[in-house]
Every structure is written in structure tokens, then in C-alpha cells.
Amino acid sequence: NAGVTQTPKFRILKIGQSMTLQCTQDMNHNYMYWYRQDPGMGLKLIYYSVGAGITDKGEVPNGYNVSRSTTEDFPLRLELAAPSQTSVYFCASRGGTADQPQHFGDGTRLSIL
Amino acid sequence: DQQVKQNSPSLSVQEGRISILNCDYTNSMFDYFLWYKKYPAEGPTFLISISSIKDKNEDGRFTVFLNKSAKHLSLHIVPSQPGDSAVYFCAAYGGATNKLIFGTGTLLAVQP
Numbered sequence: 001n002a003g004v005t006q007t008p009k010f011r012i013l014k015i016g017q018s019m020t021l022q023c024t025q026d027m028n029h030n031y032m033y034w035y036r037q038d039p040g041m042g043l044k045l046i047y048y049s050v051g052a053g054i055t056d057k058g059e060v061p062n063g064y065n066v067s068r069s070t071t072e073d074f075p076l077r078l079e080l081a082a083p084s085q086t087s088v089y090f091c092a093s094r095g096g097t098a099d100q101p102q103h104f105g106d107g108t109r110l111s112i113l
Numbered sequence: 114d115q116q117v118k119q120n121s122p123s124l125s126v127q128e129g130r131i132s133i134l135n136c137d138y139t140n141s142m143f144d145y146f147l148w149y150k151k152y153p154a155e156g157p158t159f160l161i162s163i164s165s166i167k168d169k170n171e172d173g174r175f176t177v178f179l180n181k182s183a184k185h186l187s188l189h190i191v192p193s194q195p196g197d198s199a200v201y202f203c204a205a206y207g208g209a210t211n212k213l214i215f216g217t218g219t220l221l222a223v224q225p
Contacts, residue, residue, distance in 0.1 A: 031211060035215075041217055042119075042202060042216050043157070043215040045213070059212075090156050092156075099145055099162065101147055101159035103159070104149075104156030104158070106155050107155075
């Protein structure tokens with residue numbers, strides 16, 4: 001029972017490089033989310049999706065892109081990495097109603113140098 | 114504009130005693146509240162939730178209280194155990210939004 005799986009767990013990028021953070025879930029959840037957590041801060045929503053083919057911006061979307069071609073996968077793309085994007089990134093999913101809790105992956109720790 | 118606030122960055126409690134973690138919110142449209150627990154190098158895990166139509170929800174050693182008039186909720190852990198040491202996040206849903214708003218977290222340390 002894998003739940004939400006994120007890869008990679010750690011990554012160091014140089015300024016200006018691009019990369020994709022992978023997220024996959026095996027619970028057949030329609031809703032998926034990407035958050036970032038900076039030191040001493042709560043989780044900030046980057047993008048979310050309510051189903052395959054549907055995505056929307058969260059609180060801090062600048063510098064990121066997402067796609068949702070399947071129910072299972074919700075990759076997050078950084079096109080031009082900047083030091084301000086150094087953070088821990090969490091992917092989450094949940095079932096159909098708001099009273100169902102979000103299930104989180106273990107995060108990707110990303111450093112931009 | 115922090116809609117969900119956890120004003121205590123940290124809390125230290127003796128094993129066996131009660132831990133009380135507090136959370137305040139500003140948006141009266143929030144109608145569902147959750148507490149998550151997070152260990153280092155892991156993702157947050159769901160702990161307990163409460164709907165705005167209730168004022169208390171209990172699950173084993175964990176109880177969440179909601180005071181809507183004060184826009185305040187609290188998580189009580191009784192008795193506290195060393196394994197409860199973690200960061201606790203309060204979070205809220207509001208209205209028709211699909212978005213969960215998180216507080217900044219409280220680091221709980223339970224001393225043996």
C-alpha cells in the first residue's frame with residue numbers, strides 16, 4: 001500500500017536549471033496538491049488538481065508548472081530554478097469530499113545553488 | 114495575511130501530562146478543521162478533524178475542541194508520550210474552496 005510516492009527525495013540544482021518533481025498516488029484520488037514548506041513556515045499551496053486534465057493555481061504558483069494527464073500522476077516542473085525555490089516540496093492527494101483528509105508523500109528536499 | 118495562526122512555535126511537556134496545542138483562524142467561512150502531525154524527513158500525517166457543526170471530537174488520547182465564536186481550536190493530548198514529539202499543524206477548509214490552509218506549526222517535545 002504505497003499511498004503517495006514522491007521522487008526524488010533530494011536534489012541539488014544550479015540556478016537556471018530545470019527539473020520535474022514526480023508524484024504518483026495509488027488510491028484513485030481525484031484531488032492532488034503540491035505544497036512547499038520553508039523553514040519555520042507552514043505549507044503553502046503551489047498548484048492543485050481536481051481531476052485528470054484540470055489544474056489550478058494555489059497561493060504561490062510563480063516559477064512552477066503542472067500537468068495532470070492521468071489520475072495517478074501529478075508532476076511539478078521548475079523551468080528556471082532560482083535560489084528562492086530552495087524548499088521542501090510535498091505532494092498530497094485526497095478523496096472526493098472536503099471532509100476526507102489529504103494524504104501526503106514524504107517530500108522532496110530541493111536546494112538551488 | 115495569515116488566515117490560520119499557531120502562535121506558539123514550540124511547547125515542552127512532561128511525559129504523562131496533558132499537551133494543549135492552540136490554533137486561531139480569521140476566516141468565518143472555514144467549516145472544517147484538521148490537525149496533522151509531522152516527524153522530521155516525513156510528510157504530514159492526518160491526526161484528527163472536526164466539522165464546524167461540532168464543538169468536540171475525540172479519538173483515543175487526542176481531542177480537538179472548536180470555539181467558533183472565538184475562532185479558536187485546540188488539540189489536547191492526554192497522556193502525552195515521548196512518541197508524540199513532532200510538529201503539529203492546524204489546517205482549515207473554507208466554503209466552496211478545495212484548498213487547505215495551514216498554520217505555521219507547533220513543535221511539541223514530550224520529555225521522558
